Amino acid sequence: MGTFREATALTALGDGEFGAVLDAEWSVGTRLHGGYLLAVLGRAACESAGGAGHPHVTAVSGTFIEPPEPGDAVARVETLRVGRSVAQVRAALVQEGRTRVEAHLTLGLLDDSDAWWTASEPVELPPEQDCFLAPIDAPGAGFRVPLMAVVEERIDPAHLAFAFGAPSRRGVIASWQRLADGSDWDPLSLLVALDPVPPVSYDLGLPGWVPTIQLSAYIRRLPVPGPIRVRLSATDVGGERMDEVAHIWDAKGRLVGQATQLAAVRLPA
Template identity: 75%
Template sequence: MGTFEEATTITAEGAVLDAQWSVGGKLHGGYLLAVLGRAAVEQAGAGHPHLTAISGSFVESPSPGPAEVFVETLRAGRTAVQVRARMSQEGRPCVEALITLGRLEESDAWWSGLEPVELPEEQECVRTPPDAPGAGFPVPLMEVVEQRLDPGHLGFVFGTPARRGVIAGWQRLADGSDWDPLSLLVALDPVPPVSYDLGLPGWAPTVQFSAYLRRLPAPGPVKVSMRATDVGGDRMDEVAHAWDAKGRLVGQATQLAGVRLPA
């Protein structure tokens, strides 16, 4: 098992996409954006070391292996750098993102209207295995991310989904490293999708994903809650929030995903 940093390394030739960071044979969306984010951070330089916002569109699912990564600086200011980043394979665009970079602090929020999700203790939650029951496909991502879900949100495993459109749990990086603004993009795109809690299992491919990173997370696990806001027209909105070990909001994301509705 490699580390997250190794899996997102950028070289002069681009990136080598790691198959472990995948779900059902498809590379994980948060991981792909983290690769683009790594490239953007390296181009922005030491004055703007952290990804603070990203909006990505998924055109085509890339395959594990070499990929070209291009970064274009749109504006470089005193407190923020804005760039456009693209990932392609064999000349075909796969993922494109607009990224804002700056400098995040560890300080608490001046004001927050959102309380951390309430969860049982980490060891009382159920670890998600790479061969998760009911998924119907392997989830290698669960070998590199240690995820423990709230038992109260796992009715779908037994054929009795709660149909509240909420799934929440604890997450750690299995390599032992602490979360940072790039790896949080993986946490903010958790599996399984909320559609499982609505009785709609199966793959839910990301169409568009936007995230804000609010502060540097404290060492330790993060709590992540994902909620569906609207489902229809073979599309689903999902909203995710992540809190660090000190109970501070460290990131939030909204994505539009595909979903197969009953006939």
Template identity: 60%
Template sequence: MGTFQKATAVVRRGDVHETDLDPQWSVAGKLHGGYLLAVMSRAACDGSAEDHPHPSAVSGSFVSAPSPGPAEIRVEPLRTGRSTAQVRARLTQGGAVRVEALITLERLEEAPSRWSGLEPVDLPAERECPRTPPEAPGGAFPVPLMEVIEQRLDPGRLGFLSGAPSRRGVIAGWQRLADGSDWDPLSLLVALDPVPSVNFDLDLPGRTPTIQLSAYIRRVPAPGPLRVRTHTADVTNGRMDETTYVWDGKDRLVAQATQLAAIRMPM
């Protein structure tokens, strides 16, 4: 099992960052979208000033799926200010653009909220939630991501496993990095792209490749597991939205995201 730090490593050579995309951070043979944005954000942070060490807003468009292996990331500075910097990052492979992202960088703190109108999702104790296995229900497809992410989903929301989905379009659970390291602003991007997607709770099993994802990282998370809740509002013409909220061990909202995904039903 590799570490998140190693899986997202980049090497700067001139104006290009080189990386080796890790096949373990994948679902059904496709690299995980949150993982790809984390690699790109690491490249953006690598070239940023000391005042802007963390990604705080990341908006990524997924043009075509890259394969595991060597890839290049080009980072274009757009603006550098006192508190924030904005860059454009482009991940290419085989001469083709695979993912393009606009990334805002700043210095995040562990400070509590001045105000919050959102309560953390209520979950059973972590030990009472079953760990997600590294394959889809029935062995439909492999999910190597679950070997590097220790995810334990609320058993009350797992009716789809027994053919009785709630059809409410909500999935929630606990997440840890399986290598034992603490979550940070980069790895939170992985938590914000949930697996399984909520389409399973709607009795629409199938792959859900991300088309576009916008994430906000609010603060540096406290050590320990995360609580993650995802819901959808609408499914239309093979497209589904997903909104995800993430809380740390101190019950603070640390990140949130909205994405548009396709639903690819099995033949």
């Protein structure tokens, strides 16, 4: 098992281009995880345009055009503007001459200060040790989830009825999460947690592949060391599309990230 930093490592190629080796461990089934791919582009953006004043990804809007394969890829970064408090860039993940993922990213400087005002309350969860540790061979999924070897996810037992053929249909799945390599969460790795597995469609009685079409995320502040709480919910499902809304709270109970994504889903006839 490699570390998150190793899995997102880059080699500078010049002219805003970086070589990457996409790691198959950061996959769901045979497809590389969307949050991981955005983290690779986020690291390229920070190395290209971050500098001392804009070291962190604070917002990203990513479009998933074509699934990349594990192995060599190129991250291309175009700096759009560098201001006093933000830098804005466009980034693309290219493989075999084709753009697979494209994103617009906003970089800035985050700190660990508390919110001036918030309506966000951390999701209530049982203690970590009382939650279900998600395995690589997920029950009911029909495929392996290598991501669960590098992300330690413990799901609230109250949200596991789908695994026994009796989904609650509330459209909510919540969990504790840690990086399995023992490293602390940071703004880039939070992008992985903001694209949680399993998808909330499982709790709606819709098992199967749920590919992300578009994902927008905000990183709000630097998380303190320790586990994070992740709550994934859906608002509306129809037309073979589903939204998923993710919120993350750090070990101090502060909101550190939020995301909304549009995903494809197969509905029963």
